[in-house]
Amino acid sequence: MNNIVLCGFMGCGKSTVGKNLARKTGRKFVDMDAYIEKKQEMTVSEIFEKYGEEGFRDIEHEVCRELAGMSNLVIASGGGAFTFERNVKVFKGVDTIVFLDVSLDIIKQRLKNDTRRPLLQRPDKDRVMEELYNKRLPVYRGAADIVVKGENTPLKTAFAVINAVKLK
Ligand code: S3P
Numbered sequence: 001m002n003n004i005v006l007c008g009f010m011g012c013g014k015s016t017v018g019k020n021l022a023r024k025t026g027r028k029f030v031d032m033d034a035y036i037e038k039k040q041e042m043t044v045s046e047i048f049e050k051y052g053e054e055g056f057r058d059i060e061h062e063v064c065r066e067l068a069g070m071s072n073l074v075i076a077s078g079g080g081a082f083t084f085e086r087n088v089k090v091f092k093g094v095d096t097i098v099f100l101d102v103s104l105d106i107i108k109q110r111l112k113n114d115t116r117r118p119l120l121q122r123p124d125k126d127r128v129m130e131e132l133y134n135k136r137l138p139v140y141r142g143a144a145d146i147v148v149k150g151e152n153t154p155l156k157t158a159f160a161v162i163n164a165v166k167l168k
Contacts, residue, residue: 001071003027003072003075003091004025005098006161007082007098007144009136010114010120011106012107013102019154024162027072028074029073030074031075032081033076035063044078044118045116047059064077098165100150101149101150104133108129111129148161
């Protein structure tokens with residue numbers, strides 16, 4: 001309740017912006033993926049390997065429900081979380097959902113050398129990113145209460161979020 005939840009594509013800066021935002025607003029920061037990893041005592045990649053993406057999504061949903069029950073957090077969601085209606089429903093109207101909007105070109109640059117994200121560990125990574133990005137962007141927009149451009153420094157973007165949330 002009363003949390004600020006950042007959503008958006010992998011690499012849009014949910015965690016780095018979220019940490020700055022938490023510091024500036026005196027809220028506690030929770031990174032959803034890190035929370036899942038601690039709870040399961042496994043990395044996200046290990047969870048995908050052992051239970052498949054579907055298993056990961058079920059754990060993610062459970063964690064969304066758990067976090068929405070807490071208060072005054074800044075939550076950096078996983079990039080796939082808000083593409084599932086069941087997770088949007090958990091947060092909608094209870095917390096403020098902020099979509100960090102970053103262009104595909106910048107995302108590609110930022111994720112060029114990524115080894116941590118199971119969905120991107122494949123030779124046709126650029127094509128997968130493009131497809132996912134185009135499919136997901138309207139979904140993030142639809143889920144969000146507020147859209148903030150995330151192409152500035154994390155600190156500047158955090159201030160942009162603070163102003164947008166105040167104006168809402
Ligand atoms: C995913 C994004 C990741 C992580 C998992 C799946 C996705 O989070 O939850 O690899 O489906 O976009 P980040 O957005 O923090 O990379």
